[in-house]
Amino acid sequence: MSVEPVDSWKVTLPCTRAEAEAIDAGEFALDAVLMTTEEVEDDVEHWRLDAYMEDEPDAAMLDALRALVPSAADVAPVIEALTAEDWVAMSQEGLEPIREGRFVVHTSAHPVEAPAGGRAFLIDAGRAFGTGHHATTSGCLRMLDAMADRDFANVIDVGTGTGLLAFAAAHLWPAAKVVATDIDPAAIDVTQINAADNDIAGLELIVADGALSDAITARAPYDLLIANILAGPLVSMAPELAAIADARATIVLAGLLETQREQVVAAFEACGCRLEAFDRRGDWTILRLTAGETRYIPASPPDPKGRDGWALDI
Numbered sequence: 316m317s318v319e320p321v322d323s324w325k326v327t328l329p330c331t332r333a334e335a336e337a338i339d340a341g342e343f344a345l346d347a348v349l350m351t352t353e354e355v356e357d358d359v360e361h362w363r364l365d366a367y368m369e370d371e372p373d374a375a376m377l378d379a380l381r382a383l384v385p386s387a388a389d390v391a392p393v394i395e396a397l398t399a400e401d402w403v404a405m406s407q408e409g410l411e412p413i414r415e416g417r418f419v420v421h422t423s424a425h426p427v428e429a430p431a432g433g434r435a436f437l438i439d440a441g442r443a444f445g446t447g448h449h450a451t452t453s454g455c456l457r458m459l460d461a462m463a464d465r466d467f468a469n470v471i472d473v474g475t476g477t478g479l480l481a482f483a484a485a486h487l488w489p490a491a492k493v494v495a496t497d498i499d500p501a502a503i504d505v506t507q508i509n510a511a512d513n514d515i516a517g518l519e520l521i522v523a524d525g526a527l528s529d530a531i532t533a534r535a536p537y538d539l540l541i542a543n544i545l546a547g548p549l550v551s552m553a554p555e556l557a558a559i560a561d562a563r564a565t566i567v568l569a570g571l572l573e574t575q576r577e578q579v580v581a582a583f584e585a586c587g588c589r590l591e592a593f594d595r596r597g598d599w600t601i602l603r604l605t606a607g608e609t610r611y612i613p614a615s616p617p618d619p620k621g622r623d624g625w626a627l628d629i
Contacts, residue, residue, distance in 0.1 A: 326366045326377065327393040329354075330384040332598075335362040338383055345379055346370075360386075371396075415453050416460025418483060434486045437512050438477050451569040452479060454594050454601035455543050458567050459483050467491050467539040467565070473525065473556065474498070474544040474570075478506030482515050484539065494519040494534060526555040527617060536561035536610060542568050546575035550582040557586035557611040564606040573600045580604070587611045 326347075330338075335351035347368040355361040366372075366380050377392055412421040417433030429435035459480065471494040472481040481495035495518055497503050503520050510518050521530050525548070538561045542549060549556075549568055560566060566588060571579050573595055580590050580602065587607025594601040 323397045324368050324371050325395040325397055326368070326372050326380055327395075328364045328366075328380060328384050328387045329390055330362045330364045331360055331386050332362050334384050334386060335364070338364065345376070347376070347380075349383075367397075413453055415456035417463070418456050418460060418486075420453075420456075420479065434483075436479060436482055438479055438509060450596035450599040451543050451571075451601065452476075454596050454599065455480050455541065455567060455569050456483055458592075458594060458601050458603055459487060459541075462565065463487050465565070469534065469537045469561070470494065470539040471496065471531070471534075471537045471541070471559070473540065473542040475506055476502055476543070478509045478515075478518070480541050480543060481506070481518060482510065482513055484541065485515055485518060488539075491539075492519065492534070493517070494521060494531065494537075496521045496523045496528070496531060498522070498524050525552045525617070526559050532559060535559040536564065538564045540564060540566045542566075542570075544570045546571035546579055549579050552617070553579075553582035553586050554611070554613040554615075555617045557583060557588060557606060558613050560588075560606040560611065562606060562608055562610045566602075566604040566606060568602040568604065569599070571600055571602075572598050574598075576600045576602065586613075 330351065332353070338349055338351055345366075347366040350365045350367070352363045352365065354363050364380070364384055368376070372394060380392065381388065412419050412425050412427045414430070417430060419427055419430055419433065419435045420438055421427045421435060422439050423437065427435055456479075460483075467484070467488045468491050470481075470484045470488065470491050472484065473496050475481050475495035475497050478495050481493050484491065485493045495506055497506070500522050503522050506518075507520055519534070521528055523531055526532065537559055540556060540560050542556060549571060556566070566583065568579060568583075576593065583604055584590075587609075588604045590602060591605050592603040
């Protein structure tokens with residue numbers, strides 16, 4: 316009986332939501348991929364840190380991971396040797412199809428038929444965030460679905476992750492030009508693969524830091540702007556995002572906690588936008604805003620403060 320060779324290693328530690336948010340928003344000199352997960356919905360104490368690495372973790376690596384989650388100081392880390400098959404199984408484990416309005420999102424392990432008059436998207440878990448199973452992404456799907464009777468001609472999805480929200484926009488408004496951007500080239504690669512798997516044609520893909528790209532500004536203004544990122548980067552990037560929005564454009568924002576809603580709304584109100592609606596899902600909130608009557612022009616160059624970690628689309 317042959318034994319599957321070890322492909323990589325996984326270290327798991329419990330953490331709190333505050334620790335998870337700090338990990339997601341930070342940059343660390345660790346030779347590991349860090350992922351945080353909410354174990355119990357709306358419970359700030361029950362989160363989990365999973366660290367993936369190529370080599371077996373030594374004492375220094377374990378100490379570095381422990382330093383990220385002080386609440387687990389007395390907990391022994393769970394260390395697992397992973398094979399290539401383990402990666403595939405873990406990526407699909409527990410990801411049952413989700414349904415939001417006319418959309419259903421599923422993985423290869425759980426194929427489903429498209430609902431009557433709706434659309435099914437195949438999105439496998441992988442190198443980019445955004446399978447639809449997080450409240451922010453599913454909430455955005457619902458928000459977009461509720462606007463199906465509107466007309467949009469020029470759409471941008473900033474921080475696209477897997478491309479799911481851009482795909483939904485392309486389905487709802489097939490005549491629109493749809494641009495999907497991400498700061499992570501791997502996310503754009505994943506989006507390109509997912510677009511082919513889902514027969515999404517004509518999507519413009521751009522690697523960019525927020526809206527700081529000539530390719531993005533050349534296609535502005537956009538009448539629908541989607542950004543499912545994190546609260547800090549949304550606040551930091553409010554002026555540059557508002558600047559590429561057309562007058563009276565619709566702006567859908569997500570990736571923020573309910574406790575961060577006022578801060579994000581205030582940042583966009585300072586750019587002439589106004590809050591039209593919000594959808595609270597547990598601790599998370601999805602916002603729909605309308606840009607001002609005239610197109611916003613920033614008073615100063617973009618401020619890069621707070622942008623770290625913005626590509627962690629969830």
